[in-house]
Amino acid sequence: MDADWLVFHPTPKKPDFRLPAGAVDAHCHVFGPEAEFPFAPERKYTPCDAGKDQLFALRDFLGFERNVIVQATCHGKDNRAMVDACRAASDRARGIASVGAEVSERELRDMHAAGVRGVRFNFVKRLVDDTPREDFLEIAARIQKLGWHIVVYFEAQDLEDLEPFLTQLPGTIVVDHMGRPDISKPVNNPDFQRFLRLMEENGNIWSKVTCPERLSRQGPPYDDVVAHAAAVVARFPDRVLWGTDWPHPNMKSHMPDDGALVDFIPRIARTPEQQRKLLVDNPMRLYWA
Ligand code: 0GY
Numbered sequence: 001m002d003a004d005w006l007v008f009h010p011t012p013k014k015p016d017f018r019l020p021a022g023a024v025d026a027h028c029h030v031f032g033p034e035a036e037f038p039f040a041p042e043r044k045y046t047p048c049d050a051g052k053d054q055l056f057a058l059r060d061f062l063g064f065e066r067n068v069i070v071q072a073t074c075h076g077k078d079n080r081a082m083v084d085a086c087r088a089a090s091d092r093a094r095g096i097a098s099v100g101a102e103v104s105e106r107e108l109r110d111m112h113a114a115g116v117r118g119v120r121f122n123f124v125k126r127l128v129d130d131t132p133r134e135d136f137l138e139i140a141a142r143i144q145k146l147g148w149h150i151v152v153y154f155e156a157q158d159l160e161d162l163e164p165f166l167t168q169l170p171g172t173i174v175v176d177h178m179g180r181p182d183i184s185k186p187v188n189n190p191d192f193q194r195f196l197r198l199m200e201e202n203g204n205i206w207s208k209v210t211c212p213e214r215l216s217r218q219g220p221p222y223d224d225v226v227a228h229a230a231a232v233v234a235r236f237p238d239r240v241l242w243g244t245d246w247p248h249p250n251m252k253s254h255m256p257d258d259g260a261l262v263d264f265i266p267r268i269a270r271t272p273e274q275q276r277k278l279l280v281d282n283p284m285r286l287y288w289a
Contacts (some may be wrong), residue, residue, distance in 0.1 A: 001048045006255045008050060008247035012061070013259035017266050019063040020276050024283035027176070027210050027243025029072040030055055030085045037084070040076025044127055047074055050247035052085035058246055059092075062262055068241075068287055070096040070151065071120060072249060073127045077103075079111065086115035094287040096120050096151050101135040103142075112146050117287050118174070119143055123154040123162060126250075133165055140169050149173065149286065155180045156191050163198060172204050172286065174241065177211040178232055183224050184217055187231050199236055206239040206286070207232050209278070212264055213248070213256040220256065222264060229268035237277050241286070242269075 001007075032039065033049040059067055067089065071082045079097045086095040095116040099107075121136050122128045140150055149172035154162055159179055166173060179195045186192075199205050209229040212222035233240050242265060244258050269275045 002046050004252065005046070005048055006248070006251050007048045008054075009255050009257050012058070012257045015062060015259045015262035017263050019262065019265075020272075020280055022065045022284070023063065023279040024066045024068060024241075024287070025059060025062070025064045025243050025246075026068040026241040026283045026287070027070055027208050028055060028067055028246045029070055029249065030081050031072060031074060031247060031249075032081060037075065037078075037081035039074045040078055042076050042129065043074040045074055045250060047072075047247070047249055051081075052088050055085065055246065056089065058244070058258060062244070062258060065092065066283070066288075067093045068096065068243065068283065069093055071098040073098070073122060074249070079116070083111060083114045083116065089115075091115075091288075098122070099139060100131075101138045103139070108143070108146060112148075116148070118149040118151055120151040120153065123152065123158055127153075136165075137168070140171070144170055151176060153177075156182055156195070159191070159194060159198070163194075166198070166205070167202055172206060173202075174206045174208060174286075176208050177214060178207050178209060178228060180211075180215065181228055183215045183228050187227050192228060196231070196235065199232075199239065203239075206241065206282075207236065208241045208243060209233055209268055210241075210243050211245050213251065213254070213261065214245075219254060220260060226267050230270065233269045233274055233278060237274050238282060240269075240278050241283055242278050 031047040031050040033051045077098050082095045086093045096118045097116050151174045153176040181192045212225035215225050216222040218224045269278045
């Protein structure tokens with residue numbers, strides 16, 4: 001692994017917050033293990049091993065029932081580790097793949113059978129090389145017949161440029177980590193308002209209210225992220241998802257305690273109804289219907 005790589009927390013706390021029955025960790029990854037699933041040559045980072053057995057042990061320890069495993073960029077478009085984890089979890093995991101326009105119908109169908117329900121389009125320059133927008137549009141059109149959706153990862157400063165493209169995409173679009181707002185600016189700042197407006201005007205756009213540990217300037221317990229995430233949950237309770245982001249790629253400031261991350265949930269989803277929608281109803285509708 002990279003010399004400055006931070007390994008996931010070895011002994012997370014048991015959460016004080018009791019997750020509702022059937023809760024879904026809707027954003028997590030697997031890395032390798034490298035001996036079985038080598039990392040991609042074009043990767044921008046080399047992580048520690050963090051395989052499916054460790055992920056499933058964390059799922060059970062925290063009290064989740066299911067996982068949505070998002071293909072991590074260190075595996076490029078080689079989805080084998082993610083697909084293997086989905087298969088091993090039987091019906092308790094779904095996957096999000098990274099594919100190129102060259103992906104065959106057969107590969108798409110095989111991934112669907114394993115539990116894949118979407119593709120991720122990544123615009124974060126430190127993680128991936130550029131993909132032509134025509135390729136993304138072609139992939140987006142092809143996955144519609146499978147009923148898949150599109151997960152997009154971008155940073156706040158890129159939203160203005162991306163907006164016409166995002167609103168052109170068919171089907172359900174899920175934005176990672178609220179579009180990575182600058183949370184040192186208040187909720188009513190024009191950039192975050194732009195994001196909220198995007199969701200308001202496009203009923204097909206969802207958001208993961210994830211990664212306080214990435215967005216926070218203050219560190220745990222991430223007080224500075226509460227207002228932004230709570231605003232998204234309150235306004236769009238039927239279009240939000242939550243996940244741990246285990247094993248937390250590229251965290252440099254600190255490694256979060258996954259149990260403490262679960263304890264963050266009731267601070268942003270304040271009623272039992274909001275919690276049930278965020279953790280159970282919404283992910284079940286999108287991934288298991
Ligand atoms: C995340 C965030 C990051 C990395 C990846 O696939 C990835 O490599 O998603 C990041 O570095 O911000 O959502 O896991």
